[in-house]
Amino acid sequence: MAISISLTVNGAPVTANVEPNTLLVQFLRDQLRLTGTHIGCDTAQCGACTIHLNGRAIKSCNILAVQAEGADLTTIEGLSHDGQLHPMQAAFRECHGLQCGFCTPGMVMSATALAATHPDLNEADVRAQLDGNLCRCTGYHNIVKAIVQGAAAMKPGVAAAAKAA
Amino acid sequence: MNAPETHRMIGASVKRKEDARFLTGTGQYTDDLILPQQSYAVFLRSPHAHARIASIDTSAAKQVPGVVAIFTGADLAADNVGGLPCGWLIHSVDGKPMHEPAHPVIAHTKVRHVGDQVALVIADSLGAAKDALELIEVDYDELPATIDTAHAADPGQPAVHDDVPDNTCYTWGHGDKAATDAAFAKAAHVTTLDIVNNRLVPNAIEPRAVNAAWSPADDSYTVYVANQNPHVERLLMAAFVLALPESKVRVVAPDVGGGFGSKIFLYAEDVALTWASKKVRRPVKWTAERSEAFLSDAHGRDHVTKAELATDADGKFLAMRVHTIANMGAYLSTFASSVPTILYATLLAGQYATPAIYAEVKAVFTNTVPVDAYRGAGRPEATYVVERLVETAARELNIAPAELRRRNFIRSFPYATPVGLTYDIGDYDTLLKRAMELADVDGFAARRQASEQKGKRRGLGYSCYIEACGLAPSNIAGALGARAGLFEAGEIRVHPTGSVTVFTGSHSHGQGHETTFAQVVADRLGIPLENVEVVHGDTGRIPFGMGTYGSRSIAVGGSAIMKALDKIEAKAKKIAAHLLEASADDIEFKDGTFRVAGTDRTKAFTDVSLAAYVPHNYPLDKLEPGLDESAFYDPTNFTYPAGAYICEIEVDTDTGEARIERFTAVDDFGNVINPMIVEGQVHGGLGQGIGQAMLERCVYDNESGQLLSGSYMDYAMPHASDLPDFTVETAKGTPCTHNPLGVKGCGEAGAIGSPPAVINALIDALAPLGVTDLQMPATPHRIWSALEAARTAKQP
Numbered sequence: 001m002a003i004s005i006s007l008t009v010n011g012a013p014v015t016a017n018v019e020p021n022t023l024l025v026q027f028l029r030d031q032l033r034l035t036g037t038h039i040g041c042d043t044a045q046c047g048a049c050t051i052h053l054n055g056r057a058i059k060s061c062n063i064l065a066v067q068a069e070g071a072d073l074t075t076i077e078g079l080s081h082d083g084q085l086h087p088m089q090a091a092f093r094e095c096h097g098l099q100c101g102f103c104t105p106g107m108v109m110s111a112t113a114l115a116a117t118h119p120d121l122n123e124a125d126v127r128a129q130l131d132g133n134l135c136r137c138t139g140y141h142n143i144v145k146a147i148v149q150g151a152a153a154m155k156p157g158v159a160a161a162a163k164a165a
Numbered sequence: 166m167n168a169p170e171t172h173r174m175i176g177a178s179v180k181r182k183e184d185a186r187f188l189t190g191t192g193q194y195t196d197d198l199i200l201p202q203q204s205y206a207v208f209l210r211s212p213h214a215h216a217r218i219a220s221i222d223t224s225a226a227k228q229v230p231g232v233v234a235i236f237t238g239a240d241l242a243a244d245n246v247g248g249l250p251c252g253w254l255i256h257s258v259d260g261k262p263m264h265e266p267a268h269p270v271i272a273h274t275k276v277r278h279v280g281d282q283v284a285l286v287i288a289d290s291l292g293a294a295k296d297a298l299e300l301i302e303v304d305y306d307e308l309p310a311t312i313d314t315a316h317a318a319d320p321g322q323p324a325v326h327d328d329v330p331d332n333t334c335y336t337w338g339h340g341d342k343a344a345t346d347a348a349f350a351k352a353a354h355v356t357t358l359d360i361v362n363n364r365l366v367p368n369a370i371e372p373r374a375v376n377a378a379w380s381p382a383d384d385s386y387t388v389y390v391a392n393q394n395p396h397v398e399r400l401l402m403a404a405f406v407l408a409l410p411e412s413k414v415r416v417v418a419p420d421v422g423g424g425f426g427s428k429i430f431l432y433a434e435d436v437a438l439t440w441a442s443k444k445v446r447r448p449v450k451w452t453a454e455r456s457e458a459f460l461s462d463a464h465g466r467d468h469v470t471k472a473e474l475a476t477d478a479d480g481k482f483l484a485m486r487v488h489t490i491a492n493m494g495a496y497l498s499t500f501a502s503s504v505p506t507i508l509y510a511t512l513l514a515g516q517y518a519t520p521a522i523y524a525e526v527k528a529v530f531t532n533t534v535p536v537d538a539y540r541g542a543g544r545p546e547a548t549y550v551v552e553r554l555v556e557t558a559a560r561e562l563n564i565a566p567a568e569l570r571r572r573n574f575i576r577s578f579p580y581a582t583p584v585g586l587t588y589d590i591g592d593y594d595t596l597l598k599r600a601m602e603l604a605d606v607d608g609f610a611a612r613r614q615a616s617e618q619k620g621k622r623r624g625l626g627y628s629c630y631i632e633a634c635g636l637a638p639s640n641i642a643g644a645l646g647a648r649a650g651l652f653e654a655g656e657i658r659v660h661p662t663g664s665v666t667v668f669t670g671s672h673s674h675g676q677g678h679e680t681t682f683a684q685v686v687a688d689r690l691g692i693p694l695e696n697v698e699v700v701h702g703d704t705g706r707i708p709f710g711m712g713t714y715g716s717r718s719i720a721v722g723g724s725a726i727m728k729a730l731d732k733i734e735a736k737a738k739k740i741a742a743h744l745l746e747a748s749a750d751d752i753e754f755k756d757g758t759f760r761v762a763g764t765d766r767t768k769a770f771t772d773v774s775l776a777a778y779v780p781h782n783y784p785l786d787k788l789e790p791g792l793d794e795s796a797f798y799d800p801t802n803f804t805y806p807a808g809a810y811i812c813e814i815e816v817d818t819d820t821g822e823a824r825i826e827r828f829t830a831v832d833d834f835g836n837v838i839n840p841m842i843v844e845g846q847v848h849g850g851l852g853q854g855i856g857q858a859m860l861e862r863c864v865y866d867n868e869s870g871q872l873l874s875g876s877y878m879d880y881a882m883p884h885a886s887d888l889p890d891f892t893v894e895t896a897k898g899t900p901c902t903h904n905p906l907g908v909k910g911c912g913e914a915g916a917i918g919s920p921p922a923v924i925n926a927l928i929d930a931l932a933p934l935g936v937t938d939l940q941m942p943a944t945p946h947r948i949w950s951a952l953e954a955a956r957t958a959k960q961p
Contacts (some may be wrong), residue, residue, distance in 0.1 A: 021292070035197035036190015038422070040370040041455035045877035048370060076190035089188040093180055096845045100675030101187025102371040102422025108188065123890065130885040134877070136370050136423050137675045139852025139915070140885040142845060 005069045009034070010078025018065040025049045027065035028075060036076040036105045040134070047133030050106035051075045057113035059132070076105035079112065087158075088112045088150035097146030099137035107133050107143060115151035123148055174688035175906075178841035181680045182694075183673070192420040195374035195391045200448035203376075204233050205291040206438060207298050207451070209284040210460060211276035214310035214532040214870020215323065218274055218303060221284060226300040231293030234445050235301070236285045236437070238273030246270055246440055249431055249496070250405040253503035254646040255335045258525070263335035266326035266530070268496040270406070270433045270440075276305070277325055277495035278532050279872055280460025285437050287449055310532040310870035314364075314492040315469045317529035325495055325530040334493050334502065334528040339510040340584050345523035348484030352475035356558040362546045363941045364467035364492070364863040365856075366880055367539045369674075371422020372458045377438040378448035385413045387705075388439050392418040393428045393672050394712020397649065399704050401431040401499065407440060411704075414439075418702035421674035425853070426538040427462045428674065429714045430499035434461070459875040464863055465539020467492035468505060468546050474554040480564045482573045484521040485513055487550060491528045494535035501537045502528065507645050508543030508633075508715075514582035515551040516593045516629045516807060517573040522583045532870045538714065540853055540916040541632070548630040549941075552921035556627060560932060566627050566925070567597060567606075574629075586633055588805045590899040596831050597629060600809035603892050604829035609813065612826075616815050623826070624930025628810045628922035633803040634910035635720030653717070654709040655725035656795035657686065657733050661778035663771035664696040668795075670710015671722030672702050675849075676912060677842045678718060684838050685723055685906065689730045691757025692770060708795050716910030719838060720804045720901065727905040728796035736792060740773045743784045804901045804909035808832035812922040816930045821949030823927060825855065825889040832914050833898040836907040840895055843911045847893045850915020856883040857916070858923035862942050881942070935959055 002017035009032060018027055028034045028051070037060055040046035044062045051060045052074040079086045085093065088111050098104040110133050118125060126147045127140070135143060152158060186192045223235045249268040256262055271282045284301055288294035309323040316322065317332045324330045349355060376389040386409070392398050395416040402416075403409040421428060438449045453461060469490045475483040491505030510524035541548075559569040574593045581587045601607075609625050616623035636642065639650040656668040667686050671678055683697040700706055713722070734754055741759035742749040745766050753760045757770040776783055777792040813827040830847055837843050860881035864873040874880040900907030920941060927943050928936060935955030939947060 019292070029197075030199070033199075034190070035194075036192070038194070038371070039196070039452075040372065040422075041877050043455065043876050043878050045882075046370055046455070076188075080189055085185075085188060092188055093184040096181070096841050098184060098187055099677070099845060099849060100369070100371065100423040101183070101192050101420065102194065102369075104187050105190050127885040127888075134370060134882050134884065136368055136425065136853070136882070137849045138845060139848035139850075139855075139883075139891065140888055141848040141852075141891050144885060144890075 003066050005066055007068050007070060008072045010074060020066060022065045023061055024063045024065045024068050025060040028060060034075050034077050038102055038105060040102065045134065046103065047110060048103050048106040050109040050133065052109060052113060057110050076109060079108065086112065087153035088115065091150030091153060092146040095142045095146035095149055097138065097143045103133060103135045107135065111147040111150060115147065115154045119151060119155050121148055121151045174684035174694060175838050177684065177839065179680055179684055179694060179839055181677050182683060183677065183679045194371055194420045194422055195376055195389050196452040198376050198389055200376060200378055202447045204287050204289060204445060204447045204449050205294050206285055206287050206449050207294040208282045208434065209286065209298050209301050211272065211279060211281040211283055213276060213305055213307055214279050214312065215308040216276050216305035217308065218272065218276060218283070219306050220304045222302040223284065226286065226297040229293055229297040229300065231289040232297045233287040233289065233447065234441070235297065236271070236441060237283070238269055238271040241271050241440065242273055246436070247406045249433060249436070250401055251497040251502055252499050252648045254648060255337050255502045255506050257335045258338040263502055264329045265497060266329055270436045278534050279870055280534060281495065282433050285441060287441060287445055312531055312533060312865050312867045312870050314467055314490055314529065314531065317531045318527060325532055329530060332530045334497065334530060336525065336527045337506050338525045340523040341521055342523045344521040345484045345486050348521045349473065349475045349486060352483050353478040354476045354562060356474045356554055356561055358472050358553055358557055358938070360470040360472060360550060360553065361940050362466045362468035362470065362549055363857060363861065365465045365539055365861050366459055366863050367425045367427035367462060367465055368882060369423030369425055369427060372453035372455060373428065373432065373434070373462060374452040375435050375438045376448060376450040377442040379443040379446065381446065385415070386439055386442065387415045387417065388435065389417045389419060390435055391421050391428055393421065393424040393674060393714055394710065395672065395702055395704050396670060396710040397712055398431055398435065402436055402439060406436050415705040417705065418672055424674040425540040426465065426542055426714060429712065430463055430537055456876050459872060459880070460534060463498045463535050463537035464494065465536065466546060467536050470550060472550045472554055474558050476558055476562065480562050480569050480572055482517055482519040485519050487513060487524040489524065489526045491526055492531055492533065492536050493528050494531060494533045496535050498535035498537035501535060503646070504538050504543045505546065509547050511584045511586050512544050512547035512631065512633060513551060513584050515548065516575060516631050518575045520583060533865055540850065541913040542715065544632045544913065545854070545917045545920060548628065548917050549921050552628040552630065553924065556925040567601060570597060570627065570629055586803060589802055589902040591805060591807050591833065592899050593629060593807060596807060596809040596833055596896055599894065599896060600811050600829050600831040603831065603894060604811040604813065604827060606811070622816045622818055622930040624814050624926040624928065626812045626922045626925030626929055628918050628925065630918035631805055631807045632913060632917050634716035634806055635800050635804040636715045636717055637803055638801055639799050651711060652797050652799035653711055653721040653725040654795065654797050655722060655729045656708050657726065657729040659733060659774045659792035661775050663692060663774040665690065665692065667697060667699045667726060668707045669699060669701050669722050669726060670707055670712065671718040672713040674713070676713065676718060676846065677839070681719060681838045681842055682723065682726060685726055686730065690770060691755065716912040719906065719908045720904055720910045721798060721800055723906050723908060724904045725796050725798035728798050729794045732794035732796060733792060736794065737773045739788055740776050740783070741768045744768050744772060744776060744782065801903050804835065804904070806832060806834050806909040806911065806914055808914055808918050810918040810922040812926040814923065814926040814930060816927065816948060818934065818952055821945035821952065823859065823943065823945070823948060827892065828889050829892040830915065830918065831894045831896055832911065833896045834911045835898050835900040835909040837895050838908065843895055844893050846911045847915045848891055850913060851891055851919050852883050852888055854916040854919030855888060855923055858920040858941050858943060860887060860942050
């Protein structure tokens with residue numbers, strides 16, 4: 001029996017009927033057709049499905065859609081604004097922090113949440129904190145560099161200066 | 166991006182064109198696609214390693230609301246659906262062809278590994294399909310299983326296939342056995358190693374997926390599939406399994422989330438869905454779950470080897486002798502037979518002038534998932550044998566490892582090895598010297614001392630690898646058993662306003678072809694990079710293709726593009742000559758401008774492209790309109806990338822925990838189009854190679870045949886915290902002598918060169934404590950156990 005849920009996704013209000021066993025990632029991908037959020041495993045380890053729920057990075061394969069009732073979600077599709085890449089997205093591009101692109105949305109969503117809470121990240125912090133996201137292409141080398149660079153660019157002063165410039 | 170004015174794009178670390186869609190979530194992977202009237206498939210898979218199927222009852226399952234159809238092996242057999250083919254024929258030492266037992270798309274009478282397909286369920290929704298799957302009743306008569314590689318061919322082992330009673334697919338020999346044995350007989354020293362090259366699971370983060378649609382309008386099929394070589398997929402499926410004309414099958418490999426070899430092959434699921442799409446007259450989609458991928462993606466490596474190196478008293482290599490047992494799994498996957506033979510034994514010379522080499526390889530069937538090419542495919546296994554032998558010999562002979570390598574390096578090119586390859590060019594001394602500088606080998610003794618003062622141990626390990634890429638001259642590959650051509654195709658379509666679409670038979674699943682290939686074209690035509698689009702992965706749009714594997718894209722696919730560009734330039738010069746009222750022989754083309762040599766009379770590239778499509782002032786009597794050329798390129802030799810890798814590792818001897826402190830990789834890839842992308846490829850390869858050396862191991866229970874490492878909970882994928890910061894340098898290098906770009910290929914190097922460097926470093930660290938050998942993966946438990954064994958052995 002479908003259940004009605006109301007939530008905010010990438011800034012827009014959404015009301016939809018979902019089956020009680022629908023995972024949030026399935027709801028995003030199949031019902032809202034936000035296919036940037038990916039599924040790479042079935043044990044909540046790869047992190048390709050990472051999104052923000054009320055500002056926190058979560059694995060959307062590990063929560064039912066009905067549990068997101070009333071929540072404010074941001075997916076990879078909601079990160080950039082006005083055709084401008086978010087500083088973390090730009091850093092991934094600049095540092096070649098992605099290859100096949102499949103883990104990338106989850107990496108970027110984890111990274112932005114990490115940088116928001118740890119503005120002064122160094123490479124060792126990133127390696128330790130990135131435990132919930134798997135990449136098979138990059139050996140993580142450039143991902144780590146991208147996150148440090150992206151975090152620096154996300155600092156409030158830096159972001160404001162970039163906007164003014 | 167440097168110097169856009171002159172459009173010199175080759176050698177520039179241009180940021181990738183494809184990144185924008187991947188970073189914004191607008192890529193299109195196979196599972197992202199939902200077609201009108203979409204149906205969803207799941208496979209019932211065998212829970213047993215080996216069993217006869219007594220009966221299958223689908224009646225209850227068919228009653229589940231939403232179920233569209235359920236098919237078993239009997240349905241496919243009734244429809245004469247063929248088995249999956251193997252693309253490479255190997256002959257045994259006795260001259261007999263290898264055994265090729267039937268490889269049914271859905272198991273019919275017998276299941277041969279845990280995960281073997283037993284039934285295909287198609288429903289309106291994934292949930293309905295899964296519900297129905299639970300209700301299928303299969304009556305299995307369990308059989309004893311053969312699992313262990315080393316003992317699969319022993320007498321009395323259960324036969325995986327009734328028609329191959331000794332489980333031996335082939336016993337293949339390569340090299341001069343008599344000369345090798347003679348050299349061993351007179352050797353001053355022989356180094357012997359028993360090596361297990363651990364079985365791995367490729368684990369591209371995008372699971373395999375297929376979405377097959379049949380069109381009643383023209384009885385044609387469109388198959389979207391996460392695949393590395395769509396034309397090969399089409400050829401194998403259409404010609405060998407479903408008996409369809411290729412013209413009725415379009416295979417599209419859209420954005421593909423990593424492959425590493427595992428998406429080269431024609432898989433049972435691809436065929437089953439294509440076949441079923443016509444039966445149910447609806448598109449059918451299947452996406453592997455990760456645990457299902459562990460049970461159905463072709464695995465990699467899995468060799469058991471005894472290797473010997475004979476040297477004279479000065480450490481000069483005299484001969485190498487290798488006996489390998491290679492696990493094929495339950496069935497022959499698409500290129501399985503070539504991996505431990507043609508792609509393995511031919512590389513056993515490495516960078517050294519070893520005069521005699523003989524290898525014998527026994528390929529065995531077991532009740533496990535099929536094994537096939539995984540990043541490096543045979544070459545990591547060969548490199549591991551060679552570089553472990555060399556370093557062990559150095560230790561036994563008390564010669565510094567770098568010095569022993571130098572004494573044996575090949576220094577004169579071209580060089581014909583005793584195992585069938587001819588290296589065109591290389592400079593191994595320079596690579597090793599540079600790697601030693603970057604790794605600060607001179608400062609190692611002090612760092613080792615510092616570790617010891619902390620109660621830890623530190624080691625340094627080398628690996629000087631060579632690989633053969635750009636597979637291969639088709640005629641030579643054919644003589645070696647290949648059942649396919651190994652050329653590549655490309656097409657350059659110049660549009661009227663001068664923008665260009667490049668169609669390539671190579672396929673990008675992370676390698677960045679849309680950027681690299683565009684750089685090649687922009688550089689040659691002198692046009693802005695943003696005016697070049699690269700199309701790949703669609704048999705409906707691209708002339709032909711052999712796809713991407715074996716680090717062949719730029720060497721073979723890039724060369725096809727260069728050949729097509731030659732034709733474009735030749736024709737464009739004729740058009741320009743007409744417009745400039747000059748002879749085509751007098752036209753120079755540089756930086757996007759056609760010029761009558763020695764004059765200031767010029768035409769822009771866009772003047773010529775427009776004239777080609779609006780041929781009002783045009784030599785129509787001599788020249789066809791249009792500017793669109795295609796080319797096929799068949800290489801004349803392999804390319805031979807080489808490198809020197811140095812690993813420095815610190816070991817906590819109390820816990821067995823090891824940390825890589827420095828990893829230095831210096832590679833010669835010949836000319837480099839985009840250094841940023843090339844270095845990224847090396848990083849990724851290093852991640853997988855270090856993963857093999859320290860973390861990853863696919864484990865089966867030898868009794869039950871159950872896969873024990875069947876998820877990310879159990880299989881140790883490398884995390885960011887497991888890997889070091891890499892020091893990677895692409896050497897100025899020695900350009901390949903036989904392709905137009907002078908390129909060699911870079912995709913697999915890291916995975917090929919790194920495992921022996923890691924293990925050699927560990928043994929260097931622990932040899933003073935009595936540890937002389939370690940098998941991969943060198944986990945803390947294995948290291949600690951080896952230390953304990955050495956401690957016990959020392960006690961009286």
